[in-house]
Amino acid sequence: MKLAYFVLPHVGGTYSVFKHLRAGLAVYGIDVRWFGTCRHGYELPAAMREEGLLGLLLEMPASLTEGACAKRMAEVIESEGFDGVVINVLGDRLQTNIARYLPEHILRILVVHSITPGTYAAARSIRDFAHATIGVSERCRTDLVERHGFPADRTYAIPNAVDTAAFREQEGRRVRAGPELRTLFVGRIEDTSKGVLWLREILDGLPETVSLTVVGDGPDMPKLKRRLAGHADRVRYTGTMPLALIPLAMAEHDVLIMPSRFEGFGLTLIEAMAGGCVPVVSHIRGVTDTIVENGKNGMLFPVGDYTVAANAVTRLHQDRDLLERMSFSARAIVPERYSIERMADRYYDVISSAMIGWPKLSPVLDIDSWSIPPGLRPGLRTYIPLPIKNWLRVVRERL
Template identity: 55%
Template sequence: MKLAYFVRPHIGGTYTVFKQLREGLAAFGIEVCWLAMGESETLRQPEWFPEFALGNAVHIDGLATERDQAKALAKAIEAGGFDGVFINVLSDRIQTNIARYLPESIMRIMMVHNITAGTYAAASSVKDHVHAAIGVSERIRSDLVQAMGFQAERTFAIPHAADTRSSRTLARTPRTKEPLRVIFLGRVEDASKGVFWLPDILDKLAPSIHLTVAGDGPDLPALRSKLARHARRVTILGAVHPKDVHGLLIQQDVMIMPSRFEGFGLTLTEAMAVGCIPVVSRIRGVTDTIVDNSVNGYLFSIGNTAEAAQIISQIAANPDTSRSLSTAARDKAENVFTIDAMARRYFEVIRQLQERRPSIAAPLDIEEWSMPKGLRSGLRTFIPTPIKNWLRVMRERI
């Protein structure tokens, strides 16, 4: 069996999940290949050349209409001999919408990676044309079923994994009384990741505590400016290639994640896999299913920089507790968030669909291609970012 996974090689969670699925499902005789539309700057960089062996980018004429792009994608799925597709909601509008136009023979599995209203609206706009929906956290599955009308028997929660096999070869140096090393790893973007709270957290920490910011994103220049007053104890690395992530995390003591919202938190499991203690926003049904508070990490109220700083200070002052948390974090990653466990759950979904394919809406005529409401820009696009950020925090706190 051969499945296409809609993504292009890049530094980010959806491509990491592709690599995990490709590796894990191979044990069940299922081949997973990435399939993207058009070229990108990433695909021209030598370090990404090996990824061409794992998938294909569909050539798109720069002047092609959306319908023509969709037809080229559908043709590539047929020519590639794919039996089905993994659709990452909102990673690309055309690749999400193609679910409504593919032949009945193509298995369609929707993957929902975030808890935002826009993501849910997009998922709902194509839900009648997919055979199964997978939320990457219990929160997402619950929201899709209870609030968005998804069928419970066709909607699953399957968390992401950490590459625990690679992390086992890395030895952590036991911490004694050296200055605590804290890292933020991920997309540098304030609306979801809350990165502009990092300077406030540092304000409340001892001057000896060091922060490393690893990642790229639209708010990196602004964050760099906001952290300027802490320049002597901040290192800004920019983008980090996936192959270097574990080596970087093993050098850190604490992972700080002050997110406003997350669908899962892949960097949390990566940090835990090498014993880096997570200190993260409490997001119901998401981070609280990964981190057991005070056991293998800590949870703090979204936006409460004083609480986050107090937790980090406690870790810094108690090396014995730090070692205990580090060990517990690594144990949970190695026993719960494994690639084998994730792949086995995906295989069960695929096996069910092979044995009994549920009825879905008939495919639409691609010649009459149109974008449904949930995939078009809505009124939320025009709400000022500060107001949206406040609403997100209030929703989670309430």
Template identity: 50%
Template sequence: MKFAYFVRPHIGGTYTVFKQLREGLAPYGIEVCWMSMGQTEALKDPEWFPEFALGTSVSTDGLANERDQARALAAAIEEGGFDGVFINVLSDRIQTNIARYLPEAITRIMIVHNITAGTYAAAVAVRDHVHAAIGVSDRIQSDLVRTMGFDADNTFAIPHAAETRLSRLLNRTPRATEPLRLVFLGRVEDASKGVFWLADILDHLDASIHLTVAGDGPDLQAMKLKLARHGKRVTFLGAVHPKEVHRVLLHQDVMIMPSRFEGFGLTLTEAMAVGCIPVVSRIRGVTDTIIDDGINGFLFQIGNSAEAARLITGIAANPEGAQLLSSAARDKAEHVFTLDAMARRYAEVIRNITAAPPEIAPPLDFADWSFPKGLRPGLRTYIPTPIKNWLRVMRERT
């Protein structure tokens, strides 16, 4: 079998998941290739040239309207001999909406990566045109079934895998009296990742504790301004290529993740795989299913910078306890979030829905191409970001 996974090569979790699925499903006789639309800057970088062989970018040159672009995407799926597609909900409007227009013979599996209202609305918009839905955490699977009307028999929770094979080759030197090394790894964006709270967290920490920011994003410059008062206590690495992530984390002691919302938290398991202790916002059904609080990491209330700092200070003051936390984090990553477990679950879903395809809505005609509610801008588009952020925090604290 052959599946297209809608993503373009980039530094980010969605492409990392593609690489995991491509490798993990190959032993099951399932080939997974990436597919995107238009040009991608990554493919102009020699470092990404090896990715050419793993997928294709559908040309949209001369295709001014979205309907024609969607037709080109559908044609590429047919001409490529694909049996099915993985649709990453809301990563791209056309690639999400294409689920409603593909021929009946194409198996469609929706992957929902986040817990936001916008993501859920987009999932509902194409719900009746997919054979299965996969939430990357228990929270997402539960929300889809309990509040979004998804069929429980064809809606699954499959967490991402942590890359542990390389981490086993990398030995962490136990910290003794050296100052604690703190790292943030991920997209530098405040609405979801809560990166502006990093400055407040440092305010509550001993001046010897150093923060490394590994990542890029739309709020990088604004965050640098907020962190400027901490001077040389902060180092900015910029975007880190996936093959370098483990080596960066290996030289850090604690990973801080002050997110307002997450669908899973792939960087969290990557940190655990090398024994970097996670100190993370408590997000119900997401981070609390990854971290056993006080055993292999710590959870703190979203937005509570003082609590996060208190937990980090406790780790710094107790090197022996930190070593136990580090070992426990690594152990859980190696035994729970494995590529084999992830691939086996995906293979089971594919095998079951292809053997007995669930009844779904008939495909729509491209002549009637349109975006349904949920894939069109709604009222939430016009809500000011500070109000959105406040509402997100209040939702998670209730």
């Protein structure tokens, strides 16, 4: 069996999921290939060019309409012999909407990575054209079933995985923390979802012997650097880090700070735990609280409550025995719950169930009449000022 996984190679969570799924499903004889679309002239980042051997880059001339691009994409899926597709909802509008137009014999699996209203609206617009839907957390699945009409028997919660072997190789590098506590932020430097601008308030509440390493890049990096200028002597920026170096970064730090406003899952969270880096993270119902057992393998704080976050980090700084116990507990649960093998087993069960049962879906649409459903168009939420949006997200999670 051959599956197209819609994604372009990049340093980020979605592509990591592809790599892990490809490795895990190969055991079952399923060949998973990345499938990406781009405009003519696009080149893979230099660091990712070797990944080209694992997938297919479909260039689209700038002169083509979106409908013409969709038609070409569907033709290539057929000609390349793909039996099914894995669609990351809202990863790309073209690739999301193609679910409504692919031939009936092509297996269509949706993956929902986020808990935002926009993501759910997009998923709802193609719901009736999918053989199975996977939410990356129990929160995703519950919301889809209870609020958006997804069939309970074809909607699943499958957490993402980490390469536990890569983290085991770094265990010897972890040393008992000295006078300094080494904290870490890893992710896209973007405040709306990741809450990165709260890092200043968290550092304001921490002893001077607590340092921070910021790994990643994004649109809010200049703003973050300005806000952290007062702590310049204890903040280090590495920029985007190759995936292969993430296990080492986790092993070299004591505490991960993750002040997100919302997350569908939080791959960085389980990467930190796999490396023994104790997580201090926002309490996002049905997401982080299904991974972190507060006070045992990490600490949770209310979204946006930087005082509680700082107090949690300070407690770990002051009580190194507690830090060690939490580090051990964090490392212990990851191989059991979040291994590549476990994730692949569950995906295989979903694929097998869909292939055997082959649920009846809405009739596929005529690709020559390509259109964009409302859920994939900008909605009223687009016009809500960002500060109000952010405030509403905090209120929603705290309630």
